[in-house]
Amino acid sequence: MEPLAVGEAVKRVIVALDPARRGDVDRLLDMAKQVCGVGAGIKVGLPMLALGGSEALAEAARLCKGGGLRVLDLKLADIGYIMRLAAESLSRGFDAAIAHAFVGYEGGLVELKKALEDLGARLVLVVSMSHPGSGEVLDPCLDKLLAVARRVEPWGVVAPATRPEVVARVRETLPTTVIMSPGVGAQGGRPGDAICLGGADYEIVGRMVASSPDPVSALRGVAEYIAARCPEKLLHSSTGNGPS
Ligand code: XMP
Numbered sequence: 001m002e003p004l005a006v007g008e009a010v011k012r013v014i015v016a017l018d019p020a021r022r023g024d025v026d027r028l029l030d031m032a033k034q035v036c037g038v039g040a041g042i043k044v045g046l047p048m049l050a051l052g053g054s055e056a057l058a059e060a061a062r063l064c065k066g067g068g069l070r071v072l073d074l075k076l077a078d079i080g081y082i083m084r085l086a087a088e089s090l091s092r093g094f095d096a097a098i099a100h101a102f103v104g105y106e107g108g109l110v111e112l113k114k115a116l117e118d119l120g121a122r123l124v125l126v127v128s129m130s131h132p133g134s135g136e137v138l139d140p141c142l143d144k145l146l147a148v149a150r151r152v153e154p155w156g157v158v159a160p161a162t163r164p165e166v167v168a169r170v171r172e173t174l175p176t177t178v179i180m181s182p183g184v185g186a187q188g189g190r191p192g193d194a195i196c197l198g199g200a201d202y203e204i205v206g207r208m209v210a211s212s213p214d215p216v217s218a219l220r221g222v223a224e225y226i227a228a229r230c231p232e233k234l235l236h237s238s239t240g241n242g243p244s
Pocket of ligand 1: 184
């Protein structure tokens with residue numbers, strides 16, 4: 001039997017399914033079904049939309065229904081009216097959708113949040129990113145981005161697993177908001193950096209799992225690593241909004 005902490009850890013890992021070419025789309029949709037039954041859920045975004053069309057997004061959401069969180073990552077950054085149109089046409093069937101916090105509240109995120117709520121989905125805001133360039137503009141503005149997040153009151157925020165100290169700062173400012181952290185594996189973050197060191201609720205892992213010949217084993221491997229690092233952090237979600 002799987003140790004308790006590994007069982008908890010695997011429910012903290014969201015798998016990003018990003019096809020690099022058209023031929024990957026069906027393989028990743030098959031994977032959606034497999035990993036949704038095991039992990040915390042899936043995230044799909046622009047690569048899936050570009051290579052598989054809106055049908056592939058809808059299919060990913062359908063295949064994962066009842067099996068975990070379905071996150072749509074278009075990183076929306078437009079006026080509220082346009083973000084609402086995008087949400088209305090693409091986010092049906094998803095549990096959450098990601099937008100940039102820098103768009104701001106008035107005429108922007110307040111409208112998107114309402115549109116998502118009407119669709120039964122939740123808003124997740126990017127307040128910092130996992131790549132080094134986040135240090136050029138976003139991170140010097142972190143306090144302002146967190147102030148936007150405090151005003152918008154999204155269900156979740158995205159903060160980088162590659163910089164757990166930023167995740168910890170976000171956690172301190174937003175103690176009850178779900179934190180999702182990408183950047184594990186291919187971008188250099190170690191499994192557990194965001195959850196164990198920063199207090200994130202979920203880690204998002206893409207290529208490290210999706211490129212593996214055995215994605216479910218790779219997902220369990222990530223969970224085992226997290227569980228070995230901080231079993232005590234896994235018993236309860238820090239926010240009460242995380243996995244049940
Ligand atoms: P890899 O293959 O690098 O995939 O594990 C990472 C996934 O996460 C997304 N990503 C981000 N999303 N803010 C976000 O909202 C970020 O800082 C960020 N960094 C990576 C990326 O789109 C991919 O799906």
